[in-house]
Structure formats: C-alpha cells, structure tokens
Amino acid sequence: MKKAHLFCLLATLPSIGISVSLSQGFLVLSFFFGLADQLKVGNWKEILPNHPVSKISISLFFWYGIVFLIHLVFGNSGPEYTKSAWNGELKDFFLFFGLLSVGFTTKEDLPKVYRALFWLFLLLVFTGVVGGFTPVRLSRLITDLYKTSTSYRFTHPLGSISSIPLYISIGLMNTHLTFGGLLQFFSAFAVFGFLRTLIQGDKKKILIAGLLLFLYCLVFLLNQARSSMIGAGVSIFFAGIHLFFIRKEFSKSFLIKGASFFLGLLFLIGLVLAFSPAGKKIIGPLFGKEKHTDSGRTFIWDSSFPLIQEHPIIGVGPGNYNKEIEKVRIAHSEKYPELSYFYEVTQRGHAHNDYFHLASVFGLPAVLIYLGLGAILLGYLFQSRQDFQVIIFFYGLIGFFVSGLFQCYFQDDEVVILFWILLGLFVKGEILLSKRDNA
Numbered sequence: 001m002k003k004a005h006l007f008c009l010l011a012t013l014p015s016i017g018i019s020v021s022l023s024q025g026f027l028v029l030s031f032f033f034g035l036a037d038q039l040k041v042g043n044w045k046e047i048l049p050n051h052p053v054s055k056i057s058i059s060l061f062f063w064y065g066i067v068f069l070i071h072l073v074f075g076n077s078g079p080e081y082t083k084s085a086w087n088g089e090l091k092d093f094f095l096f097f098g099l100l101s102v103g104f105t106t107k108e109d110l111p112k113v114y115r116a117l118f119w120l121f122l123l124l125v126f127t128g129v130v131g132g133f134t135p136v137r138l139s140r141l142i143t144d145l146y147k148t149s150t151s152y153r154f155t156h157p158l159g160s161i162s163s164i165p166l167y168i169s170i171g172l173m174n175t176h177l178t179f180g181g182l183l184q185f186f187s188a189f190a191v192f193g194f195l196r197t198l199i200q201g202d203k204k205k206i207l208i209a210g211l212l213l214f215l216y217c218l219v220f221l222l223n224q225a226r227s228s229m230i231g232a233g234v235s236i237f238f239a240g241i242h243l244f245f246i247r248k249e250f251s252k253s254f255l256i257k258g259a260s261f262f263l264g265l266l267f268l269i270g271l272v273l274a275f276s277p278a279g280k281k282i283i284g285p286l287f288g289k290e291k292h293t294d295s296g297r298t299f300i301w302d303s304s305f306p307l308i309q310e311h312p313i314i315g316v317g318p319g320n321y322n323k324e325i326e327k328v329r330i331a332h333s334e335k336y337p338e339l340s341y342f343y344e345v346t347q348r349g350h351a352h353n354d355y356f357h358l359a360s361v362f363g364l365p366a367v368l369i370y371l372g373l374g375a376i377l378l379g380y381l382f383q384s385r386q387d388f389q390v391i392i393f394f395y396g397l398i399g400f401f402v403s404g405l406f407q408c409y410f411q412d413d414e415v416v417i418l419f420w421i422l423l424g425l426f427v428k429g430e431i432l433l434s435k436r437d438n439a
Helices: 002-016 020-041 052-074 080-087 090-103 110-131 176-184 187-200 203-223 226-246 252-274 277-287 292-310 321-335 337-345 354-362 364-383 396-403 413-438
Strands: 157-161 164-167
Touching: 002 020, 002 090, 002 110, 002 413, 020 090, 020 413, 052 080, 052 090, 052 354, 052 364, 052 413, 080 090, 090 413, 110 176, 110 203, 110 413, 176 203, 176 226, 176 396, 176 413, 187 203, 187 226, 187 252, 187 396, 203 226, 203 252, 226 252, 226 364, 226 396, 292 321, 292 337, 292 354, 321 337, 321 354, 354 364, 364 396, 364 413, 396 413
Parallel strands: none
Antiparallel strands: 157 164
16 A cells, blocks of 8 residues: 555656646545555554644635535525536645645655656656647647547747747646646746755756756746746745745855856846847736736636625635626626626636635635645745755745736646645655654
8 A cells, every 4th residue: 555655646746747637646546545554554643744734724625615515505506516516616625635645655755756746847847848849739649648639739829039930838738827837836946956056066967957947947938927937936035035044055145146147047048039029929028018818817806806795704605606707797798888898708717816716716714724824834934944955845835825816826736736745745844853853
C-alpha cells in the first residue's frame, strides 16, 4: 500500500502538466492507497495533519457543506440539485486530497516528491517553449490517445519575429490562463534558484539555471496571463523580503546584483520583442494596453455583485451560480438595453475573481476563511526554518491569493491540485521540524 501510494503521488505531479483527468486519477488513487496504509498501521491521528494551515483548510470545506445543506433543505431544491452542486463547486473537495495525500508521506519520501515537482517545472517550461511556436494545440497529442479528433484546435497567433511565427503559449493545457496559473507557482523557484547557483559558483549549474530562467520568462511572456504574472511578481517580492532580510540567505549587496540581472534579463527580452509587431502585441498588455477580455471581466463582476448583496451569508449555493447570474444579466439587459449584447456574449461559469465567486456561491464567511488561510500561511512561511532548496517552492502560494483577484484560479482543477499539494508539502515540512525539535 505504501509503495502504491508513493508511486501514484509521484505520478500525480508531472501529470498535472499533461492532463487534468490523468492527474486527478493518480491523486485519488494516491489518497486511498495512503489512507488504507494509515488505517492498516493504526495511525488515525496522521490522517489530518495537526497544523493550523490544514485545520483552516478543512474548515473552508466544512462551511461548503453547511451552505450546501442549507440550500438543499430550505431552498426548495429538487433531487437534481445535489447533482448540480456536485458538478459545480462541491467536487473541489477531492482536490484537497492533495494536501492529505502528502501528509501520508515519510521524511525519506519527500526528496522523491520534490524531484517529481521539478520534473513538472521542466515539463511546463519545455512544452511552453514548443507551444509558443506551434499553431496547433499540443493538448491534441494527449486527446488523440483516447478519442478521435474531428478538427484541429489552433492556438492564438501573436504575429512573427524575423519570419518566425509566435503563438500564445499554453503547453499541454486547454487555456492560457490555466497554464499561466501553473507557471506562477514556480516564479520564486526559477529566480532564487538561479541566484543561489551564482553564489555557489558552479559554472555548469549557473548555465543550466540561467537557461531555465530565461526560458521560463520567455514562456511567461508568450503565455499572456497577466493575472498570473502579477501573482508571480508578488511571490518574488515576498520571497525577496524573506530570503534577503529575514533569513539572510543572500547578502544585501547581492540584492542589487541579483535584481539588476533579473531586471536586465526582462529588459533584454522585452527589447527584442519591442521591435516587432508580434513583440508589441506580447508586451503591450503588460503596460496598460487593453485586451478584449478586460471589458468582459467588468460585465461578469457587475453581474456577480447583486448575488453577493442579496445572499451575503450563505451565497446562492453550489451549482447555482450560472442560473442565478443569468437572472441578473436579464434584469440588467432590460435596464440597460444598449449593453444587452455584452451581457449576452460574456463568459459564464465563474466570476473571474476567486473572492467574488466564493462570496457569490458560499457567502462572505467563505471569503473570510479563505483570506484567513492566506494570512496564516504567510505568517508560518515567514517563520519557517525549512531548507532553502525546499522553501523556494512555497512562495508561489502567496502569489496564488493575489492572482485570484483577476481570475478564478481556485475554481480551476488543474491549478488547485498543485496548490493543495504544495500546501501539503509545506505543512509536512513544518510538522517534521516540530517533531525534530520536540525530540
């Protein structure tokens, strides 16, 4: 059981960058194998990690359950409501298995898990590079394995540089926002991992880490997910404060050198892009140029606010967002007929903001719990004594809470799997340190 659990957990990580169905399958198997192993040896206390981060995480899903039951019992909902709620937001609980499954690992297992995490990083970078120069979506390489494609799915063109065509980079994912959400988790790892090699002075490691950082930045620019870029920037900012001024992993003089190199690298890439129409299209939105999705996001938010005002405590309930927001859009279209077209064509499904979506569906208490999770994580992260090569994987979790201001990443299955696994790794590391201190 133990070996099966570890194998499935290790397989989950790189498969996140390949297929959401594949990664979810491995994750569920990993959890149940791990759970069976814990029950076999009688470790009941190890099923839920004893740490404030994991406790507030489970309290969020506890509130989900309360809201669901209230709407089920008092909302005049038929039997079909349970199905729609499950297909809506309730199924996200199974992604929480990522945190629990990591909790079943041992100290000896963790180096293997971090290697698998590094393989995911490599997979994202290299599929991102290939995807930036490929007109057909790479995801077809995966879907063709189990179903027949009746048409090609093309990526969005960005133009060309010196006759070399460029496309929005989405790797093996289906949307650039999902791919960007995965990339932003590794921002601090790519930047500060490279800076550490400069201190070590190993030329081979410097070359490899520098190349990976360059490719990572290139893929991020080709990806065009501004919400993820903002989250990545916040992650790097907090990582810099923690590593330079609190942990003192780098000297303050190195801060100027490292920042100059990183900004110089971004400037060099931007300079090359700025002298071509494709490049201007890539970097323009980063400096305030409006994209066609900006106005759409405004209409989505405008339609979500009335749901929060009318249901501030328990929201509209899981599975009800699309139905309720449609009522608001119809009312707004009748009130503002000149805007009816925009209310009709803008995207459904989620609020394009994690906090607005949580408030709309589960009420403001869910938002407060979620914010509490972010605050507690930040506090424990800045107090953490975990090794440098490990802790640089966790700063991306901070940026995740910021990028959610502009996109529903907490509702994105591919992204949330990695979020819970990283959170589980952080909690596991803290618990192991606590046990070592007590011993």
